[in-house]
Amino acid sequence: MNEAIRAFHRIDSDPSTQRLRVAGVNAPGIMEPAGADPRLPPEPAMEAAEASTSVPSPALPQGSVSPPCALPRGRPGDGLRLIPLAGFHWGGPVRGRMAPPSPRVRGDHVLIRPVAGAISIEFPRFSHALTAGRVAFIPAGTAFSLKPPPEAEGQALLIPPGWVRGQPMPSGFRSGLPAAEDAGLLDPAILALAEGAARDPGGDGATPHQLGLIAVALSRLDDRPQPTEMQRGTLAEARPLTQRFLELARHEMGASRTIAEMARDLGCSQAQLDRACRQSRGRSALDLLYDLRLELATEALRETARPIPEIAEELGYAGLGHFMRAFLAATGRTPETYRDFMKNQHPAAPGD
Known part of the structure; x- marks a missing residue:
């Protein structure tokens, strides 16, 4: 009997129990867990809302009119x-x-x-x-x-x-x-x-x-910004120069050449090349070079089984550590985890 009383006092003196008592929380006041989360809307309502989802009709050639259409609903797991x-x-x-x-x-x-x-x-x-x-x-x-x-x-x-x-x-x-x-x-x-x-x-x-x-x-997308009449002549000159720069950079990515060196090969100054890149693509020549190098790196990781250090050296990175840090900052994954992630993407092609 004394042991039971002592056990009761030990429980009663527990800080958590005291806080519940002060808050007026006791066994009858604790609700049983619900079968569904009451914070979520009822499932039929969700289905009805999903079924009624629609978007305006896509942009059509000028002069044609088409009413809005509901998006086709696929099956789960499409x-x-x-x-x-x-x-x-x-x-x-x-x-x-x-x-x-x-x-x-x-x-x-x-x-x-x-x-x-x-x-x-x-x-x-x-x-x-x-x-x-x-x-x-x-x-x-x-x-x-x-x-x-x-x-x-x-x-x-x-x-x-x-x-x-x-x-x-x-x-x-x-x-x-x-x-x-x-x-x-x-x-x-x-x-x-x-x-x-x-x-x-x-x-x-x-x-x-x-x-x-x-x-x-x-x-065949036209990626040029919408120009004013005064800008049309400038863009007509900037776009070919930018394209030539990207083609040169692609072929000499592993040579670690500077923007100034490539500009001289293209017959212009570094400032002219940078201005052409900004006018035609909205980004500096250095930014376009980094984007191209990342694109080539993801392509090599995705489509080949070549060793990662070899890819880093071929694309002009200072070393494997530099490649891994730059790739992680750009994609959120290391080169190795990115390659594994892309290998696991094996959906069946239509008709297979």
Whole structure:
């Protein structure tokens, strides 16, 4: 009996028990756990809201009118998905209260097509503004983040890499206005792909044709900023010089040549080359060089089994440590983990 009384007093003197008593919490006041989280909306309501999700019709050639259409709904686990742009959020942890999410690698290709408003795509070293009417393609394995504002309208098409096997998709980020001959074909092809995936997660017989149309349209995007009349002559000169610079840099990446040395080979000064790069691409010559080197590194890791130190040396990094630090800062992954991540992306191609 005395032992029971002593045990009771030990429990009663516990600080946690005393706090509960002061707060008026006792056994009858503790609710049983609910079967579903009461903070979440009822499941039928979620399904109804999802079923009613729609986006405005894609941008069509001037003079044509088309009513808004609901996005085709796929089955759970679909590889290819078409979702409203305002609902496509991607990225890692937020770095600050007003900062965007940190860039993070995705395993699928992303095609973004805003039809109203503007969004900002965040990459490790720069931001890219995408306005209505333009298209952006982010290849699998690219680190980026995206948080569209609620008023943004458009679509985001998520494409498994296996679906575009054999298609001439861009190997790096592309953005621009569709060519005149593609403007009327791009949006119907995007919607047809989603409708085919909704009927069959593996796509249908027309899927390769629609993907081919998208690949061709992406190869012909006009990535120049909209110029004023006074700027047209300057841009006409800047764009070829920038292209020649990138081709030279690609061929001599492992030689560790400076921007000034390559500018002399191109017959201009470093200042002229840098100005041409900013006018035609919106970025400095050094930034474009770093972007190209990262693109070549991801391509080598993704498509070859070559040793990582060999890739680092060929691309002109100061050493393996320099390569690993730069790659981690740009993608959020080390070269080895990036290679493993991309190897694990093995979705079946349509019709396989």
